[in-house]
Amino acid sequence: MAIDINLPDEKGHFGEFGGRYVSETLIPALTELQNAYEEAKKDPNFQKEIDYYLKNYVGRPTPLYFAECMTKELGGAKIYLKREDVCHTGAHKINNTVGQALLAERMNKNRIIAETGAGQHGVATATVSALFKKDCTVYMGEEDTRRQAINVIRMELLGTKVFPVTSGTKTLKDAMNEAMRDWVTNVRDTFYIIGSVAGPHPYPMMVRDFQSVIGREAKRQILEIEGRLPDLLVACVGGGSNAMGLFYPFVENEEVKKLGVEAAGLGIDTEHHSATISVGSVGVLHGSKTYLLQDENGQIKGAHSIAAGLDYPGVGPEHSYFNDMGAVDYTAVTDKEALEGFKFLSKTEGILPALETSHAIAQVIKTAPGMSKDEIIIICLSGRGDKDIHTVTDVE
Amino acid sequence: MNRIEEKFSVVGDGGRSALICYLTAGDPSIELTRDIVLELEKNGADIIELGIPFSDPMADGPTIQLASERALANGTTIHDVIKLSKELREHSEIPIILFGYYNPFFAYGLEKFAKDAKEAGVDGILVVDLPPEESEEFKKHLDKNELNLIFLLAPTSTEKRIDLVSDNAGGFIYLVSVTGVTGSRPGMEYSLSSLTKDIKVKSGIPVGIGFGVSTPEQAKDISQYADAVIVGSALVRIIEKNGKERDALLKEIGQFTHSLSGSCFKN
Numbered sequence: 140m141a142i143d144i145n146l147p148d149e150k151g152h153f154g155e156f157g158g159r160y161v162s163e164t165l166i167p168a169l170t171e172l173q174n175a176y177e178e179a180k181k182d183p184n185f186q187k188e189i190d191y192y193l194k195n196y197v198g199r200p201t202p203l204y205f206a207e208c209m210t211k212e213l214g215g216a217k218i219y220l221k222r223e224d225v226c227h228t229g230a231h232k233i234n235n236t237v238g239q240a241l242l243a244e245r246m247n248k249n250r251i252i253a254e255t256g257a258g259q260h261g262v263a264t265a266t267v268s269a270l271f272k273k274d275c276t277v278y279m280g281e282e283d284t285r286r287q288a289i290n291v292i293r294m295e296l297l298g299t300k301v302f303p304v305t306s307g308t309k310t311l312k313d314a315m316n317e318a319m320r321d322w323v324t325n326v327r328d329t330f331y332i333i334g335s336v337a338g339p340h341p342y343p344m345m346v347r348d349f350q351s352v353i354g355r356e357a358k359r360q361i362l363e364i365e366g367r368l369p370d371l372l373v374a375c376v377g378g379g380s381n382a383m384g385l386f387y388p389f390v391e392n393e394e395v396k397k398l399g400v401e402a403a404g405l406g407i408d409t410e411h412h413s414a415t416i417s418v419g420s421v422g423v424l425h426g427s428k429t430y431l432l433q434d435e436n437g438q439i440k441g442a443h444s445i446a447a448g449l450d451y452p453g454v455g456p457e458h459s460y461f462n463d464m465g466a467v468d469y470t471a472v473t474d475k476e477a478l479e480g481f482k483f484l485s486k487t488e489g490i491l492p493a494l495e496t497s498h499a500i501a502q503v504i505k506t507a508p509g510m511s512k513d514e515i516i517i518i519c520l521s522g523r524g525d526k527d528i529h530t531v532t533d534v535e
Numbered sequence: 536m537n538r539i540e541e542k543f544s545v546v547g548d549g550g551r552s553a554l555i556c557y558l559t560a561g562d563p564s565i566e567l568t569r570d571i572v573l574e575l576e577k578n579g580a581d582i583i584e585l586g587i588p589f590s591d592p593m594a595d596g597p598t599i600q601l602a603s604e605r606a607l608a609n610g611t612t613i614h615d616v617i618k619l620s621k622e623l624r625e626h627s628e629i630p631i632i633l634f635g636y637y638n639p640f641f642a643y644g645l646e647k648f649a650k651d652a653k654e655a656g657v658d659g660i661l662v663v664d665l666p667p668e669e670s671e672e673f674k675k676h677l678d679k680n681e682l683n684l685i686f687l688l689a690p691t692s693t694e695k696r697i698d699l700v701s702d703n704a705g706g707f708i709y710l711v712s713v714t715g716v717t718g719s720r721p722g723m724e725y726s727l728s729s730l731t732k733d734i735k736v737k738s739g740i741p742v743g744i745g746f747g748v749s750t751p752e753q754a755k756d757i758s759q760y761a762d763a764v765i766v767g768s769a770l771v772r773i774i775e776k777n778g779k780e781r782d783a784l785l786k787e788i789g790q791f792t793h794s795l796s797g798s799c800f801k802n
C-alpha cells in the first residue's frame with residue numbers, strides 16, 4: 140500500500156496510530172489549537188513571520204556540508220551533514236518553538252510551558268519565550284537536570300523557571316506527564332509547546348510541519364550541489380522530530396531510503412534502552428497510539444539512553460505508521476557506539492555532535508563503508524555536543 | 536436495570552445523592568482494598584470506583600500518583616483488580632466501576648477485558664484518557680457485555696462536547712469540578728449547578744461531581760444540584776497515613792465516609 144502523505148485525518152490518525160487520547164478537560168484546548176493552526180497555515184503572513192525569524196534569528200538556511208574527511212575515512216558513500224547544530228541555541232528544536240511561539244502570539248496565550256529531556260527543547264522554548272515576552276515554565280526530569288546541568292543554567296538565564304520532576308523515572312516521560320498536569324490546570328491561558336512529533340493531535344502534525352524546513356532545504360541544497368537526490372537519509376529518533384523534519388519532504392521519493400536510529404542503550408536485549416520501534420509494542424501514552432516500551436500489563440517501562448533526548452519510551456505516531464508501511468527503516472545503536480560516533484565526528488570533522496545525534500553518526504560509520512562511492516548519504520546533524528561534554532568525559 | 540441505574544434510582548427516591556468512593560486498588564494491598572471497600576459500604580458508600588494503577592497517571596495529582604506507585608510496587612495488575620471485583624461480588628452488591636488509563640485495558644485486550652470484567656460482576660468502566668472519539672472499539676465490546684462506559688465532562692467543555700458525550704455516555708456522567716488534576720482543594724472554583732442541570736437535561740442520565748471534593752460541607756453543597764458526590768484523594772490520604780495499620784485505617788476511613796454520606800442529602 141502506498142504511503143499517504145495527506146495524513147493525519149481529521150481526528151489525527153496516521154493509519155491506526157496517533158489520535159487524541161487525553162482527558163476531557165484538554166479536548167477543547169486541542170480543538171482550539173487545531174483550529175488556530177489550520178487558520179494560521181492559510182494566512183501567508185504567518186508563514187512570512189516564521190520565515191523571517193528562521194532566517195534572521197535562527198540563522199537558516201543551515202548549510203548542507205560535504206563531510207569530506209568523514210567520507211574519505213569511511214571509504215564508501217559520500218556523506219553530507221545537514222547542519223542543524225548551527226541553529227541558534229544549538230539544535231533543530233528551535234525550528235519548532237519559533238512556529239509554536241508565533242502561534243501562541245496569534246492565540247493571545249501569555250504563558251508557555253514545555254517538557255524537556257536533553258534540555259535543548261527547553262532552551263529553545265525559553266529562548267522564544269524571552270523573545271516574545273512570555274512567562275515560561277519548563278518541566279525536566281530531576282535525573283536530566285543533573286546530566287544536562289548546562290542547559291538548566293541556560294534556561295534560567297533566559298528567565299525561565301525550571302521545574303525538576305521527581306515522579307516516576309525522573310526523565311522525559313515524567314516531565315511530559317507533569318507538563319500535561321500543568322496544562323490541564325492552567326489550560327485557559329497557557330500554551331503547551333511540545334518538543335517532538337509526539338503527543339495528542341494536532342501536535343505530531345504541527346511539529347512535523349515546522350520541522351520539515353530541514354528536509355525542504357536539504358532537498359533543494361543537494362539538488363544544487365549534486366544535481367540529484369540522495370540515496371539515504373539518516374537521523375536519530377527520540378520522539379522523532381529531527382528525523383521527521385528531514386524525512387517528510389522526501390516521503391514521496393521512495394527511491395530515497397530513510398533510516399531512523401533509536402537508542403539501544405546498553406543493548407536491545409537488556410532492559411536498558413529506548414529502542415521503541417525496534418522492540419516495542421503498540422499502546423497509548425501521552426495522547427497518542429504508537430509504539431511503546433511497556434510490560435505485558437500495559438505499564439510503561441523506563442527507557443534508558445546515554446543521550447537524555449532519546450531517553451523516552453514512546454515515539455511519534457507517524458513514525459509508527461512509516462514503520463508499519465515500510466516507508467522508513469528503523470534500527471538502534473548502543474551507548475558505546477554513540478560515544479564512538481561522538482569522538483569520530485569530533486576528530487574527523489572538528490564538529491562536536493550532541494549525544495543524540497551521535498547515534499546517527501554511529502550508524503553511518505557502520506553503513507557508509509558498504510555503499511559505493513557514488514552513493515550519497517545525508518545525516519541530520521540535529522545538535523551540537525557542548526551540553527554533553529561532562530557525560531562524555533565522565534565515561535572516560 | 537443494572538446495579539448503577541438501580542442505585543441511582545433508590546438514592547434519588549430517598550432524597551439523597553449517591554456517594555461514590557474512589558480507591559486505588561492494591562494500595563496498601565489488594566487484601567486491604569477489599570476490606571476497605573466493605574467498610575466503606577457499611578458506612579454509606581453507594582458506588583465504588585476501583586482505580587487500576589498506572590505508571591503514568593497524567594490526570595492525577597500527587598496523592599493518587601503516590602497511591603498508584605505504591606500499588607504498582609505491590610505488583611498490582613489489571614488482572615488482580617478484576618479478581619478483586621469478583622471476590623467483592625461474593626460479599627456485596629455494591630456497584631463497581633473500574634477506573635483507569637487506557638493503556639492497561641488496551642494491553643489486556645479490549646474484547647477479553649469486557650468479557651472478564653462482566654463475569655467478575657463489574658458494572659461500569661471509566662477511562663480517563665479515552666474521549667468518545669477514540670472509544671468506538673471499546674464501547675462495542677462493553678455494550679455487548681452490558682457494561683456502562685462512563686465519560687467525563689469538564690468546566691471547559693463546550694456545548695458540542697456536552698452533546699457528544701451525552702450521546703455516548705452510559706451509567707452517569709462524571710463532571711470534573713475544576714480544570715486540573717485530582718486532589719483536594721479548599722473550595723470549589725464556582726458553583727457548577729447550571730452546568731450540571733444543562734448536562735442532565737441533555738443526557739437524561741445522572742451527573743456526579745468529583746475532583747477535589749474532600750469535606751462533608753462540599754458534599755452537602757454538591758448534593759443540592761447533582762446526583763452523586765465523588766470522593767477520591769481525601770480517602771486515599773487516609774490510606775496513605777495509616778498504611779497497613781488495618782484497624783486504625785478501617786476505623787478512620789469508615790468514620791470519614793460516614794460523615795460524608797450523612798451530608799449527601801438534598802435540603
Ligand SMILES: Cc1ncc(COP(=O)(O)O)c(C=O)c1O
Nearest residue numbers: 259377378379380381448521522
Ligand atoms: C540534538 C538533539 N537531537 C535529537 C533529539 C531527539 O528528539 P527528536 O527525536 O524529536 O528529534 C534531541 C532531543 O532533545 C536533541 O536535543
